[in-house]
Amino acid sequence: MAEKLSETERETALSELQETGWSLDADRDAISKEFKFSNFVSAFGWMSQVAMVAEKMNHHPEWSNVYNNVSVTLTTHDAEGLTELDLKLARRMDKLAG
Numbered sequence: 001m002a003e004k005l006s007e008t009e010r011e012t013a014l015s016e017l018q019e020t021g022w023s024l025d026a027d028r029d030a031i032s033k034e035f036k037f038s039n040f041v042s043a044f045g046w047m048s049q050v051a052m053v054a055e056k057m058n059h060h061p062e063w064s065n066v067y068n069n070v071s072v073t074l075t076t077h078d079a080e081g082l083t084e085l086d087l088k089l090a091r092r093m094d095k096l097a098g
């Protein structure tokens with residue numbers, strides 16, 4: 001099982017991820033981001049790609065979609081906080097969003 005990030009690991013990762021629009025929800029030890037697309041089909045296409053990646057990783061996002069907007073929160077339920085898996089999925093999401 002993935003281990004919770006150390007304080008240093010968390011800070012290093014956050015300073016990188018904040019540059020692409022992720023923010024920390026300190027209460028939940030989770031990271032969140034709003035992804036905006038040009039329309040619903042682009043948003044849902046991206047969600048489909050991410051779903052395949054998430055299933056392969058066995059690490060799943062909390063997300064909701066309204067038209068061209070997808071709100072994402074990542075945390076590791078099993079560890080009750082942020083782990084390397086959340087960082088990995090966040091980076092994959094950014095990459096797939098282009």
Ligand SMILES: C[C@H](O)[C@H](O)[C@H]1CNC2=NC(N)=NC(=O)C2=N1
Pocket residue numbers: 058059060061075076077078079
């Ligand atoms: C049994 C299964 O491995 C677990 O429930 C997985 C599935 N997907 C998961 N996704 C997330 N985000 N956190 C988890 O702890 C988690 N655990």
